[in-house]
Amino acid sequence: MAKHEYSYYPGCSSQKGASGSNLQRSVDTMCEELDVKLNQIPDWNCCSASIGYGGGGVLPRMTLSARNIALSEQHHPDQEIVATCAACWLATKEAQERFEDDPSMMAEANQALAEAGLEFKNKKKIRHMVEVLIEDIGYDQIGSGVKRPLEGLKVAGYVGCQTNRPFGIDGESFENPMYLDKLVDTLGGESIKTYEKKVQCCGGALAFSEPVKSQEMIHGIIESAYDNGADVIATPCPLCQANVEIYQDEINAKYGTKFDMPVVYYSQLISVAYGRDAKDSSLDGQIIKAKKLEKIAGK
Amino acid sequence: MSTNTGTVEKYRNNFLKEVEANVEEGDWVKMCMQCGVCAGSCPLGKHWAHPPQEIFMMIRAGKREEVLTSDSMWMCTSCYNCIVRCPRELPITHIMHGLANYAKRLGLAPKAQPTAWFSQVFWDNMMKKGRVNELKLGLSLYFKDGIVSGIKESIKHQKLGMNMMKAKRMSPMELFGGHGVKSAGDLQKIIKKAQEIENARLESYGK
Numbered sequence A: 001m002a003k004h005e006y007s008y009y010p011g012c013s014s015q016k017g018a019s020g021s022n023l024q025r026s027v028d029t030m031c032e033e034l035d036v037k038l039n040q041i042p043d044w045n046c047c048s049a050s051i052g053y054g055g056g057g058v059l060p061r062m063t064l065s066a067r068n069i070a071l072s073e074q075h076h077p078d079q080e081i082v083a084t085c086a087a088c089w090l091a092t093k094e095a096q097e098r099f100e101d102d103p104s105m106m107a108e109a110n111q112a113l114a115e116a117g118l119e120f121k122n123k124k125k126i127r128h129m130v131e132v133l134i135e136d137i138g139y140d141q142i143g144s145g146v147k148r149p150l151e152g153l154k155v156a157g158y159v160g161c162q163t164n165r166p167f168g169i170d171g172e173s174f175e176n177p178m179y180l181d182k183l184v185d186t187l188g189g190e191s192i193k194t195y196e197k198k199v200q201c202c203g204g205a206l207a208f209s210e211p212v213k214s215q216e217m218i219h220g221i222i223e224s225a226y227d228n229g230a231d232v233i234a235t236p237c238p239l240c241q242a243n244v245e246i247y248q249d250e251i252n253a254k255y256g257t258k259f260d261m262p263v264v265y266y267s268q269l270i271s272v273a274y275g276r277d278a279k280d281s282s283l284d285g286q287i288i289k290a291k292k293l294e295k296i297a298g299k
Numbered sequence B: 001m002s003t004n005t006g007t008v009e010k011y012r013n014n015f016l017k018e019v020e021a022n023v024e025e026g027d028w029v030k031m032c033m034q035c036g037v038c039a040g041s042c043p044l045g046k047h048w049a050h051p052p053q054e055i056f057m058m059i060r061a062g063k064r065e066e067v068l069t070s071d072s073m074w075m076c077t078s079c080y081n082c083i084v085r086c087p088r089e090l091p092i093t094h095i096m097h098g099l100a101n102y103a104k105r106l107g108l109a110p111k112a113q114p115t116a117w118f119s120q121v122f123w124d125n126m127m128k129k130g131r132v133n134e135l136k137l138g139l140s141l142y143f144k145d146g147i148v149s150g151i152k153e154s155i156k157h158q159k160l161g162m163n164m165m166k167a168k169r170m171s172p173m174e175l176f177g178g179h180g181v182k183s184a185g186d187l188q189k190i191i192k193k194a195q196e197i198e199n200a201r202l203e204s205y206g207k
């Protein structure tokens, strides 16, 4: 049996063929190495992220999360729920708290769930994968498994918004959370402490609906990485990753820049540092190749 | 989905009460002490005609039309800067979402507001199968202004799409079905019920 086991909520973007599928593949590799078992919540549904509010009122949106919690309670009664997507984690945890504060809303959600014979008790802890790494495994343990230190790799740790606010990671500040930097250092890389766009919003879902306004912010996030001499930007969030990586061509056309900055996940850094190859670390999923990291992976 | 506008009309002079009853987390609005911290927190701040602080003031001043027809709430990126900074701990992000949703329900949201449109498409896309289909979501985004400009937009973004496919992060198979929950019908039943409960509550307001 694996050392750590969780009821896992992967989220839409992590499915096969979706924009965050490279997150999923590297998370699988990372979990293999760290002896973590993720049991997918059977038949989980989308939580509607932070953008569903235009179409769904508060009760329908909260009920989406209630169904996932109900299924987790049913199938994995003794396991905490873990998510890798910031938006999934946030929406589920937020729903969990609101139901706790508002028993009448919880009763209404259960009334709706009863339509499909489901019920939830709302007794699950909702956690982010980063919490699992830091709290359940720990930096020392992670560091002790490093086979291939990320020597010379300068990493701009981009935490973004929703992994950081409103809940954040215990013991970290909202303005300057250090865990991503600590993780990079633990892996033998060089975290850039002066990277000032660490918690800057990238526009989130508005990158789709308000591309010009959002790309102005994304431009700043990448520019600052260059100014600080970064080889790569690392992030925990699939939407941050996509937003900062995939629009660089469009930003270059508009701003006359020559951005070509790879954006990777912490899980890819861990996979490479643990000695796995570029494929297992899903480096083939980069649109902008992380050449320096590939080189380390090929050693 | 429409709320009885007649009864709402009756309460025009008490917009704060209406917000407290009908808007997500609306009962927090009266707690705002107008310190202005949230006003400087929005990443798209310069595009907000009325920052959150001002919206709360306008609600209290009964400016119903002005608030509900505003473009401002739709500029919220859900960054949660405001929530962690507000000295009174108002759930500002949720109130913005709630106001946006309420305005849209009443048909007062600005026409052709891109985020209002996108959030509806996102919701509909998700409700079909219980999971988001990124390809269809992307396509509807490019075709939102009609077929001609849609093709132009698609061509403009074609390289992006090809890049995503090469990296196996966008799958053309999604067009012919794609991911979904097995019991999508059950999920739809559940959400329909939740919508009915919520709508009944909103419609009973002022009666």
Ligand code: SF4
Pocket: A010, A011, A012, A013, A014, A045, A046, A047, A048, A049, A050, A085, A087, A088, B132
């Ligand atoms: S937040 Fe995003 S990834 Fe998570 S379930 Fe919702 S749409 Fe899917």
Ligand code: SF4
Pocket: A086, A159, A160, A161, A162, A163, A200, A201, A202, A203, A204, A205, A237, A238, A239, A240, A241, A243, B077, B078, B079
């Ligand atoms: S940085 Fe962007 S994608 Fe990441 S959580 Fe914030 S808004 Fe969402």
Ligand code: SF4
Pocket: B031, B032, B033, B034, B035, B036, B037, B038, B039, B052, B053, B056, B085, B086, B087, B088, B089, B090, B092
């Ligand atoms: S930060 Fe809070 S108290 Fe201050 S103006 Fe904004 S909502 Fe009101």
Ligand code: SF4
Pocket: B041, B042, B043, B044, B052, B075, B076, B077, B078, B079, B080, B081, B082, B083, B092, B093, B096
């Ligand atoms: S969550 Fe919305 S309202 Fe709050 S600071 Fe961010 S953009 Fe402004």
